[in-house]
Amino acid sequence: MLQLLVLSYTATFEIKKTRIAIVDFDKSSSSRELVSLFEGSRFFTIPYYPSQMSEAEQLIDTRKVHQVLVIPEGFCRDMQVNHEVSLQLVTDAVDGSAGALRSAYAQGIIQDYSQEINTTISGRRVSGPIVATWSFWYNPELDYTTFMVPGILVLLVTIIGMFLAGMNVVKEKEMGTIEQINVTPINKIQFITGKLVPFWIIGHLELTLGLVLAWVVFDIPVLGSVGLIYLVASVYLVLVLGLGLIISTLSDTQQQSMFISWFFLVLFILMSGLFTPVEGMPAWAQTLNTVNPISYFIEVIRLVMLKGSGFVDIKSQLVSLSGYAVLVITIAVWRYRKTV
Amino acid sequence: MIEVRNLVKRFAEVTALNNVSLQVDDGELFGLIGPDGAGKTTLFRVISSLLLFDEGHVEVAGKNPVSDYAAIRQMIGYMPGKFSLYQDLSILENLRFFTAIFKTTLEENYDLIKDIYVQIEPFKHRPAGKLSGGMKQKLALCCALVHKPRLLLLDEPTTGVDAVSRIEFWEILKRLKQQGITIMVSTPYMDEASLCERIALIQQGQIMGVDSPEGIIKTFSKPLFAVKADDFYSLITDLRDWNEALSAFSFGEYVHLTMRSESSTAMQVESYLFSRNHSSVSVKAISANVEDSFMYLMLKKEESQ
Incomplete structure (x- = not known):
C-alpha cells in the first residue's frame, strides 16, 4: 500500500524543472524577448547566463544545467533581413528519455516565438523561420540501452549484495549454527566483517563482469576512470551489504528477511531514477531519495561511464555514500546480538 | 563450577524457569533430567551466557554470565540440542574453523578429542550435513572440545541417536570427566539418569529435586x-x-x-x-x-x- 502511494507519484515521465543556461551573443531586443519566454515558462529556470561557450560547456559537464541555448550574434539583424536564423540547443542526454523531453519543450518555446514574430511583424513578411539546431550530448542517439545498462548494472549488484547478506545471518539462525558461533569468544566486529568480506568480493566480481559485458555486448565503454567506479562501488557495497545484514539480524526467518529486503528494494529501485527521471518527482520524493543508496550510485555510474566525469564531479555523492555506509555498518554491528 | 540461585526467566507468556536453584561441583558429571518443554534448554542458554534472565543469581566458575560473558565463552564448550555446525563444511573444515575462532590449533588439544576423532576420521572430508546422527554428535562434541573447555554443556546430546551410539557417547563422557572436565548434560531419557553422578529433575520450569540417582530413588x-x-x-x-x-x-x-x-x-x-x-x-x-x-x-x- 505504502509503495503504491509513494511510487505512483514518483513514476512520472514529466519533467518539471529544467535548468537551462542561455548564452546570448546577440544581446538585442529580439534575443531578450526569447530569453524572457524561457523565463516565463514553468518548465524552465535559468540559473546561469554564461558569456562564453566554454563556460556553458563546463556548466553542462558538471551537471549544473541540463541544457544550453546559444543565441548567435546577429540573431536580430538576420531575422529582419529575412535570413533564416539558427539557434543552437544542446541537451544533456545521459538520461535519454528526459533529454528528449527537455529538448522538445525548449523547441516548443522557440517555435512559439517564431510564430509570434511572423504575426507581430505584419506588413513586413518575415519569411525566415527560426531553426534550432539541436544536439544531444553524451548519448547522441538517445539510446535507451546506453542509458539503462549502467543503471541495471547497479541494480544487479545491489540485489545480489542485499540478498546474499540479507539471507545469510538469518539462515544461520534457522540452521541453529548461530548458537554455536555465539558461545565462542568471537566478537561482533569480527563476525560482521567475516560476513561482509566474501559478499563484498562477489559484488566486485559481478560489477567487473557487468562492465565487461556493457563494453563488449552493448559497446558502452567507460568514458571516465574505471578506478573511480570501483572506488565508489567499494563504499557502496559496504553500504548495501550492511543494510542486508541489518535486515538479516532483525529477522527470524528467511521469508521475513526476503519480504523486508524486497520492500526496500522496490522502493529504492523505482525511486532511484533508473526508469523515470528524479527531477520529475515531487519535492518530497526527491527529499526521500537522499536516503536512497541506489540513486547515488546510479547517478555516479552514469556520470562516470557515459559522461566521463572525474573525481571532483562525484565527490559529493561519494561523501554521502561514505557517511551512509559508516552509519549502516555501525547499526549492523550494534544490532547483531550475541544472545538468542 | 555452576551456581544457580532462585533463577527466573520469563518469556512473553510463559515462565520458562521458575525459581530454579542448583549447584554443580567441579569435575562432576551432572544430569538435567526432564521431559520436553521442561526448561532444560533455557537453563543451558542462561548458563552459557546466550540468554539474559529476569531474576536470581547465576555464577559460572565465579563469573557472572551477563557481565563476564566473554570470560565464560572462552571457558565453556557448548553443544546445542540442535545440530549447529556448518552442514556444507567437512568434518575437518568444521574443526579447523572452530579451532581458529578459539585461536588454537587442532594439534594443541588433540589428546582431548583423539578418542572421539579417530572414530569419525575416516569420513573427515565428508560434509557434516551428510553424516549419520551418531557421527554428527561426535563431531559436535569434538568442536565443543577443541579449545579445552573447563565446563562442557551438552543439551540433549543423545536425542535422536541410536542405542549403540548412545552407550558409546556416555562412555566418552565418562572418559572426559576423568580428564577433569566438569560436564552438565541434559536428557529426556530417564534411563540415562543413572549414568550421572548427580541429577536434577526439572518439570515445568521448576526443579523437583537435586541428588544422586540413588538419593532421588530413596525419596520414593x-x-x-x-x-x-x-x-x-x-x-x-x-x-x-x-x-x-x-x-x-x-x-x-x-x-x-x-x-x-x-x-x-x-x-x-x-x-x-x-x-x-x-x-x-x-x-x-x-x-x-x-x-x-x-x-x-x-x-x-x-x-x-
Missing part, C-alpha cells in the same frame, strides 16, 4: 508394583479408579502401580483386580527407578499446589 517411599494383565487398557483405568492406588503409569508391557498405604501388599492388588474380572494377572513388588521417582515427585508437587 511408597510400595511399588509392576502389574500385568490381559486387558491392558482396562487394567490401567481400573487401577487409576482405585482409591488405594496413588498412581498408575504404563511402563513397557507393565503398569507401575504406586500405593498410598506403606503396608500395601501384592495380595491386596491381586484381589482387587480379580474383583474387577481381570485374567492372567501378575503382580510383582519392585524397587523404584529414576522414572518412577520422577513421576512420584511430579505427583507430590501437583498435590502440594
